[in-house]
Amino acid sequence: MKKRYLLLALIVLSAASLFVGVSSISPLDLLDVRSEETQIFLISRLPRLVAILLAGAGMSIAGLIMQQLSRNKFVSPTTAGTLDATRLGILVSMLLFANASMLEKMAVAFAFALAGTFVFMQILDRIKFKDTIFIPLVGLMFGNILSSVTTFFAYRADVIQNMSAWLQGDFSMIMKGRYELLYISIPILIIAYFYANRFTVAGMGEDFSKNLGLAYRRVVNIGLILVALVTTTVVLTVGIIPFLGLIIPNIISIFKGDHLQKTLPHTAILGAIFLLICDILGRVLIYPYEISISLMVGVIGSGIFLYLLFRRKAYA
Amino acid sequence: MIQVRALSKLYGKKPVVEDVTVDIQPRKITSFIGPNGAGKSTLLSMVSRLLDSDTGEVLIDKFDVKKMKSNEFAKKVSILKQSNYMNVRLTIRELVSFGRFPYSKGRLTEEDERIVDQSLDYMHLTEMQDSFLDELSGGQRQRAFIAMVIAQDTEYILLDEPLNNLDMKHSVQIMKILRRLVDELGKTVVIVLHDINFASVYSDRIVAMKDGKVVKDGPTEEIIQSDALKEIYDMDIPIQEIGSCRICVYFSS
Secondary structure, eight states, X not given: OXXXXXXXXXXXXXXXXXXXXXXXXXXXXXXXXXXXXXXXXIIIIHHHHHHHHHHHHHHHHHHHHHHXXXXXXXXXXXXXXXXXXXXXXXXXXXXXXXXXXXXHHHHHHHHHHHHHHHHHHHHHHHOSOOOTTHHHHHHHHHHHHHHHHHHHHHHHTTOHHXXXXXXXXXXXXOOTTSSGGGGGHHHHHHHHHHTHHHHHHHTTOHHHHHHTTOOHHHHHHHHHHHHHHHHHHHHHHTOOOOSHHHHHHHHHHHHHXXXXXXXXXXXXXXXXXXXXXXXXXXXXXXXXXXXXHHHHHHHHHHHHHHHHHHTXXXXX | OEEEEEEEEEETXXXXXXXXXXXXXXXXXXXXXXXXXXXXXHHHHHHTTSSOOSEEEEEETTEEGGGSOHHHHHHHEEEEOOOOOOOOOOXXXXXXXXXXXXXXXXXXXXXXHHHHXXXXXXXXXXXXXXXXXXXXXXXXXHHHHHHXXXXXXXXXXXXXXXXXXXXXXXXXXXXXXXXXXXXXXXXXXXXXXXXXXXXXXXXXXXXXXXXXXXXXXXXXXXXXXXXXXXXXXXXXXXXXXXTTEEEEOOTTO
């Protein structure tokens, strides 16, 4: 898995993504800045592409960091309750502030995502039985409990319909003015890269980290904050994209190992590629309608996840 | 020199390490022996700051370890705990490079690369340096960890039961390497061992612990005596001299 091939695939798919859609746009149309095609391109297509790239890279890196810090290959925002905690946070923000602005929602959802992830890590610390499969199951149960709390209050407050919009990841609603929050992922990815070596050391355990003079707790906390931030921005703008943070880091790990400084760029790029493929397929399969991205990723992702489970003994 | 002064650790109300005072001589192998639950590993963890002590202090070269910065401490003392649970997929070279983390925070200088090369060479791992750790046998993995500790280049090396899960051949190999670290590189090695014969054959000094206290502390030949071992293990253990080695024949006592 050479970085250069991944980059090439990313560029080709990005270009394809820009010119696939209900209204046909050709590169020539863009020469006329005032044409309708150019407007669609700038208001819808380009934001959609940027959103896909940022969400794909962001969720994959969030998963990678979680797997490293929890020392379990099957932990990710999907399997650790982070996504469910984020949704609960969005509900709370909707109930507290009737017309919550994006930033208010963001702040409350972030606080919940962070708290949820911390609680999961605390549970992890206390479990004696550290089986690779058992831990993500605990995370899924924890997530489902949060999720049922969300459903209960959403039902009481009559906002179920409203909430389900956050449940389904969907890029078709992405337009200029509705996705800019995702740009927060860029500095996060840079910080993650800066911390890559520390995360790798932390992944070898607390004693090991202390032996090398690493401030273990602080590094873990920073990692969880990054994860919660990325997850919140993605859920708020796109919705829930399952499995991405689970499968992409695992695929890279098989080929390149777990030295984060070396694998972080690959993980980010492959995450973006995978999401692009799912999005393009979703747009083409039942043209002119669209299959939502969470369904596409769910179907393809769960297949890959099963494959990873079955070949687990070979590498994990 | 490592000086342990009146060190205690309680789990709940039960003392695991109780009022331990012991000096660890520089440039020697000191083995900690004793029955299970004697507090050997706990003591080692406190010396290496993995665990906080409840009372007492540990001085390394006259400095209180609690007051040292973690980064400076990591350049002075390294500890290897028995970690069977390691599912990070790194190559041997990547692991050994992390031994330089206290110095370079992962951005390796030429000097660091040179030290990594030397450490790999010293442990005869140069040829397999690009293999992943999870593809290695127990003995090879243990050698990789020791190579990392060598790259960390600390004066003091602490090992908690490094022979666990190793077969005879690899155990002997590891002990010989530790001996070389002391004799050739002038390191100070402190090691928790279960097999008293390995302690007898390879160490300079032995500290015996029982119920959280130090019961014997002295040069190896003074501790490997039937009456001293009776006090430590509560067993009658005859000792045979074979070549220059004193072997404890504890199997039928």
